[in-house]
Structure formats: structure tokens, C-alpha cells
Amino acid sequence: MSDTPESASTTPVAEPKVPWWNRESTDQRIRTLLIYVGTPALGIILFLGLWSFTATRVKVSFGQLPGPIAVAAEVKSLWLDHKSEREREKQFYERQEERKAKVLAGNPDSEWKERKYAGRPTYFDQIVTSLKTVFTGFLIASLIAVPLGIVCGLSKTINIALNPLIQIFKPVSPLAWLPIVMIMVSALYNPEEPFFEKAFLSSAITVALCSLWPTLVNTAVGVASIDRDYLNVARVLKLGWFKKIFKIVLPAALPLIFTGLRLSLGVGWMVLIAAEMLAQNPGLGKFVWDMFQNGSSQTLAQIMVAVFTIGGIGFILDRVMLSLQRSVSFGSANH
């Protein structure tokens, strides 16, 4: 080690990528924490403060605009309501078991029909319903959009033929689709023992119709922009069309397909809330509309809870899709 001043580290040394808890000094650890955790936290606190301040100043026809504390209290009350509803359900089933035992004790041959608890869906049940609906719609959309996108990407003729239709239907709002979908579901879906509720189907189909476009377009682009050389490899190896699609086309286009899927899921989640309001699917959309119809003094707080829930879930869904997308992306660009 030389002592000459010139050799002191004047040349910039690239810092190796070390996780923050492994850094050498506490200073560095604190600095990283402050930047990545502290700054967003500060932003959130400022937002809450601003909200609190505005809330006390604004008076609406339902009363005062609820501040963050009122909203937090509302979350608690929704949770308690959920628990009490579950309690009632439990008691119902207990009573049913008692009666069943009595009847079977008296006459073991008698047929017993299990009754389902006819309670109402709580807030958390509604969240689950919304998630189920959006995933059903997303699945339908993906099953249509991915194969269609592959076909469009591989065949220029089909792409040109379908393009005007795609451009026309892409910007249509879910509120415009919904009445058509509802009428068609009403007319066509009339099985003896319906497995799906009509409202559920209407919402899921509307979600599918609105969210299939990003996947379709991205898949087509992804397939069309595959490196020519990969297709040449397929030609030299004389791969049949089935192998060509599944071994070369799909894996090569997968990053863009996943981008499309991620965008689709985001669009679908947004569309879902609107669709549920009108189709009466018992999810978050219906919750918002019903609470609005109540016009009670808790209405605004409840709707705000719903807003944060919807946003939070949308955020989580997006992150999940993003990590899925990263995991299938290969090559230096994405790593």
C-alpha cells in the first residue's frame, strides 16, 4: 500500500451491490433506510395531514367529510360486523346440527336436507367475491387474447383483417358493454341448476371484454417482433407448427405477453368495480353503491375505506404480476 497522496482513492470505486443490512457502516444503513422508507413515509404523513385538515373544513350533504381517523374507525367497525356475522352463521349451523341430531335420533331413516345459512355477505366476503370475479374475467380474457394475439402476430393478413375491429372495440367503456352483456346472459344462460349467478357472469364477461385488448395487442406485437433468427432456427430444424409455437414463438414472446397480462389485470380490476355496481354482483362495487344509497352519516367513511381497499388490492395485484413478468424475462436488458 503506497502512501503517496496520488494513490489515495481519487478514482471512483464502483460500490458493489450489497443489501442494506450488510453494509459496512451504520451510517450507510441509516441513509438507505431514510431514503427508501423515510421519504415515502413522509409523503404519506403529509397526505394524511392535508386530508385531516381538509376534512374539518368541508361539509357535505351527508355531514362532514371524514378524516383518516374516522376512516380507520370505520375499518374496525366493518371488521367487527364481519366477525359478528360469522358468529351468527356459526350459531345457525349449531342450531341446525342440534335439530338434525334430534331428528335422526328419533328416526334414523329420515332424510335431512342441509340448509345453507342465508346471511348477507360482509365486507370481507365482498372483497373475496370481487377477486373471484376479476380473476374469472381475466382468465376468460387471457384464453381469448393470447391465442388470437399469436395468430395475429404470425400472420400479417389476419392482423390487417382484425386490426380495424380491434381499434373500434378497444375504447368501449364497460358501462356501455354491460347492458348488452346482461341482456345476453339473461337470454342465453338458463340452465336448470345454475352454477354461476347471472350477475357474476355479467360482471366477469364485461371485465373480460374490456381487459382483453392489452393482452391481445402485446401478444401480437411480441410474436411479430420475434428475432428473425429464432424463426430461422425453427426453419432449419424443420419444426412442425405446434412445436414452433410452443417451443420458440411463445417463450420468445413471453415477456411482452406478461406485460400485456399485467396491464389487462389492472384494467380489469378498474372495470370490475363499475361493472359490479350495475350488474349487482355482490362485491366491492355493490358495496360502494349500497353504502351510497344508505346516505347515512357513515356513508362517506365507508366509501373511503372501499377506495383504499380497491387501490390497495390493485397495487398488490400489479406487484404480483410484475414479479411474474420479471421472472419470465430473460436476457441482460431485464436483469
Place this chain on the structure above:
Amino acid sequence: MPPILEIQSASKGYGQGRQRTAVLKNINLRIDEGEFVAIIGYSGAGKTTLISLLAGLLRPDEGTVQFRGQPVTEPGPERALIFQNYSLLPWLSVAGNIALAVDSVHSDWTRQRRREHVERHIAMVNLTPARHKKPHELSGGMRQRVSVARALAMDPQLLLMDEPLSALDALTRATLQDEVSRIWQENRKTVVLITNDPDEGIYLADRIIPLSAGPEATLGPSIPIDIPRPRDRRDLNKEPHFIDIRRRVLDFLLGEGARTRTTVTRKLVLPDLEPEDLTRPSGMPFVGSRARRRREEKEETVEIS
């Protein structure tokens, strides 16, 4: 002995009507079995077009391409192609890329036999420790070796190499040239090598054919290389035949096969940067005499080829 590959009076061009450029014109080539032929030319002359014709990826506008007497209509694993930018599938590992080729070509083999075949070829290019790596984790030289292994694993009758080493640095290039040479010694396949380095061509091949510059590129005289094998690159410079062959190749390329220099003259208008003379009376502001700007017109001659 009938040639394994023959091109007769082939031409290929792109575009229609007035924009048509004839890339290759009147190509005649005859390759016998077991030969190593090098074709050398300028970048952009049509080398990739030529090898695409040989592989069957393109069809000639005029003339014929025949493989063992049959016209070539589409590519196939019997004419294996090693691409200029490797074309390894980035989502498959080294073993996976080679296995894809083996599974397609030898689909009637048992899985065990196919696996051994893959392993053998990985070992042939000295990449066994890296067999699980994905292409983006490999260096350029290693990727090219995988490409070579994949091509050989198809058990082709003819190996077509489209500037395989152009993208590598000089030292790696030298190493890989030795590898290719070694493998060829062991396997003795028919090879057509396209390169832009005359030394590489002379080092590896049995004969070397220069390709003139485009457009309408055509093949020059076929120059046999009678330097005995095995060839040592360090001693090559002292070989009298080497210098002679090299001179003949360069003569063609720089002489009649050279690029035609074309120039175009364009008129450019440059802004006048002369400062404004503020001592002149300006009259009314914004109205009346404004400073006169003289525009300078220059003529610029640009060389394009």
C-alpha cells in the same frame, strides 16, 4: 464424384421495379464432399444472402441451387447453419439449446441416446461445466461454441458458417479458429465458411474464393490453399504459399472486385454567423431596415458506396 452442393448462375435481388437492387449476380459455385471452402468479401456485399441461398432460407431469382443433385427448396438440418449472432434461444440453457436440435432431428432415438449425444457435443466444445447456464450468462466466445455444438449435434451433411467469429475480439477469435480446425480434423464434414478476414479463411480452408463488392456481387477465382495441415498460425507468416495466396486474394478484392466509389454532392445552406453591425441606423424598431443576413451556400461532396 457429383458435388455435394452446386450453384449455377444464381442471382438474387431485393425490391421491385425501380428500387430493385441486385445483390448477387451470376454466382457459380461447386463444392465437393469433405471440402472446407472459405468465401471472403466486404461487409454488406451479400455474404449472408449467399449463405441463405445455400441453406435454403432464400430462393434465387435466377439460376439453381442444388444439394446432391436435388434443387434446394427449403432449409433443413442436413445443411446446418451457424448464424452470425449465434441465435441461441435465450430461455434455454446450453444443454437445452442443443437438446432442442437433437430432439427435432433424432426424434426416433431413445431419450438416453439423445442425452448422451448432447453431452458428447457439449464436451466437444469444452463447455461441460457450463452446461446449465443460460446464454446471457456466457461470454461471446462460449455462445459461439454452443452454436457450433448445436450445429454439429444435428449431424449435418453440410456445415454453413455465416461469419461465425466476426463478433468476437481478436484473441478469442484465434482460440475459436483453433477449435473449429480441431473439430473439423476430427469430423471431416463439408464446410462452407463466410468470413471477412482473409487470414482466417486461408488458415482454415482448403480453398478460398473472394466475393466482389456489391451491388451485383459475384464470385472471383477459386484459389486453392496447398499449405499442409496441421497449420500453425505462428508459422503461417513464414509460409511462402500463404503470402502468395493472400496477395492474390487481396488483389482481387482491392482491384476488380473493389468497391466502386460513388459520391454525391449536396447543397447545404449554412447560417451566417457574422455579428450584426449595431452602428448602422436601424430606423423604426422592428420595421424598416433589418440587419441583412447573408446566407452562405456551400457544396458538400459525400462519399457513398
Place this chain on the structure above:
Amino acid sequence: MKIKKSPPRSSSVWTRAILLLAAGTLWCGASGKPPEKEDLKFGFIKLTDCAPLVIAKEKGYFEEEGLYVTLEAQANWKILLDRVISGELDGAHMLAGQPIAATIGFGTKADVITALSMDLNGNGITVSRAIWEEMIKANPALKKDPVQRPVKADALKPVVQAYKAEGTPLRLGMVFPVSTHNYELRYWLAAGGIHPGFYTPTDINGNTSADVLLSVTPPPQMPATLAQGTIQGYCVGEPWNQQAVIRDIGVAVITDYEIWKNNPEKVFGVTAEWATTHPNTHLGVLKAMMRACMWLDASPAHRKEACRILARPEYVGADYEVIANSMTGTWEYFKGDTRELPDFNVFWRYHATYPYYSDCVWYLTQMRRWGQIGETKPDAWYLDVASKVYRPDLYKEAADALIKEGKMKAADLPKTDGFRPPTADFIDQIEFDGRKPNHYLEQFPIGLKAAP
């Protein structure tokens, strides 16, 4: 639910008794016939007069009939009707006009019937504070304390004319084109000499030749739009009138009780097909709801309890205080003027639940009066539609069953041929005889006549 009653193993009387008891607690009521469908879904709109449905469920009356009912709030009247017609809902809390309009084909066409009237009265007309001030200015008599009620629309007429002269006619909201609120609002306006507008084949909004513009507004948005000034008044059920008064946005001018004493309001509607294929179920539903109506009118304490139940977010959801006002018999016209109105909501008294043909005919006449029925129809047509849509025969079956079980007094079942006696208990004192609809139409100064 089927219980296979195999012969008792032991011939003990006790075993048989226990079996019967067990069977009895599991079987539907004492009507003897099992319901065709036990899991039912009914729709309702968040208004206080959905109370019979809610109480029938919460007090276990449905369960006692062997029915397991889910109540689902609907977004609006149109969706509610559509879902009943499509079968997603077995039945619903409906506006009295809805089964009628559906049967005659105004709007979605379907055969919808009702065998139970759910309540009488229950609506109010509210105007914005600004309009009330203008009304006082034009009618100094309104300044008297206490205000002399009922307040006729004559007091509103000068204000209407002023607005019309400026080119911005007064805008009033109601709930649905075939809602009781629409007809009551029009009746009140017309009685004061204000023309509310005609429906024509080209004008589906009913604003032809109108002095005021009536439009459809969803109930929960009414207070907000009133505050904004988008509409200057509305006619709606509770809690939306009291909501506006309590929040100081509007003034309740009149209740529909003062427009037509004891007018029919909501009905329980099902499709004719459903009623035919589920007669026993329908019977059980009617019985349960009648008992709920009885309970509601039994005592003020019951009403208070009902308010607490209705204040739950899954039912009406408004604040308890807002609901309690009207349901417990007080009505706040504006801050400082609260009156006793014990008959604001009537669920059982005055034979409120009996589906009188004359009620149906009244709605039909109003539909004709304003042009929703395009041509004149003979009296026989009115009576024919009424007998198709309203089913007092089913009501009687349910009532008989309840009387037999001792749950209903025989006196509560009216002895009638389905027509109420002619009455002039209207704000304009025009007599209505259900058997003579065309004659009735002739009496109105404003409105389409029997003959064009």
C-alpha cells in the same frame, strides 16, 4: 325437505309424538303443503317501506313457513324489475305501478302480478329552502305560524310561472316513470293548476306542454342534487325527505297522505309464471309478510325496533334518527314545524295489505291521464287489467290460512268484491269510483281525457 316417515319401531305413543313434533318443527307451517322452493332471494330498494320484507325475515316469519330468504338491495327500480323478470330474483318490493306497467307493456313487457300491498302512504314532496322562501313571498298566508296544511300546489304556482317566464322552468325529481311518486307529484301539481307534462310516443320523459320539468333521479342522490340546485324539489319515499330537512337542505311541503288519504304505495311483486309454478311458496311468503305488517302496526315500540333494524347498513342504512321520525309517526316539515302524523306509514290498519282492484284502476287512470297509455280504453279494459295484475284471491287464501292458525283476526279480512267504496279523500276532492275509470278521467281540468 322430505322426511320419510317410516312406521315407528316401537308402538310407543311417545315415540310417535316426538316424531310428529320433530316433523312439525321442520315442516313448513301448518298449511300442510310443502313449499316448492325454499331458498328464495328477494330484492328491495333502500326505502323505509321495505320494512315488511325485513321484519318478516328478521322476526323469523319466513323461517316458520319453511322458507329461507335472502334479501338483496338493488341499485335502482329498473334493475330490480329486470331481475325479477329474468328470474334472478324470486320476487321484490315493487312500486305499485311496476306490475301494472309491465303487464300492459309500458317499459319491459312481462306478466307481473301482486297479491299483497305492502303499505299505504309513506312519501313526501320536498322543495329547496330557496323555493320555500319564494313560496312564502308569493303567499303571505304561509308565513302564519303554524302553517296551514295541507299546502296546495296553488302556493307553488306563482313561483312556477316566474321560473317559466325566465325560460328556466322549475325542475322536479321523482323516482321512476311508473312510480307512485310520479303520479302523486303530478296529481298535486295539477290540482294547483300547474301542468306537469304529457308522455307522448316521441317524448318518453313526459315533458310535453309542461310548466315544470319532471325527471327521474335516484333517491339517494336527491338531497345532493337538491343542494346543488340541479333540481328544485322532488317527490320520494323515506328517508330522503327527512334527510333533506334534517340536513337543512330542503323543506318538506306535503306528504302523500295529504294528497290522497291512505293511498296504496308499494306492493310485493312476482312474475305470473313464478306464482303459477310456486303456489305454496307464494302462499308462505304472503303469510309471513302479512304477519310482519301486523307486527309493524301493533305498537309504537315495534316501530322503534323496526327503525333500529332498518338502520343497519344492509337494509336501509340511513341514520336511526332520520328513519325514526316518519316511522314513529312524526313528520318534520321544516326545522321548527314538526307534526304528529301517525298514519304516515300504514302497514296493516285500514286493510292496507289487501290488493284492491280499485287501487290498480287508479294507477291505470293516472297512466292514461298523463299519456303513458296512448289511447282511450273502455272501462272493461281497465277492469280486465286489474283482475290480471292484482290477485286478491291469493291474498284471501293466505288470510284464511292465518285465520285458521289463529294468527289473524277474521275481522281483518275485508269483505269486499275487490273495489274500495268511492272516495273523495283527495286534495282536490274529486271523487274516485274504481268501477268508472273513464268518468273519473273526465273530472280533471288538466290531463288527457277519456276521449281525446
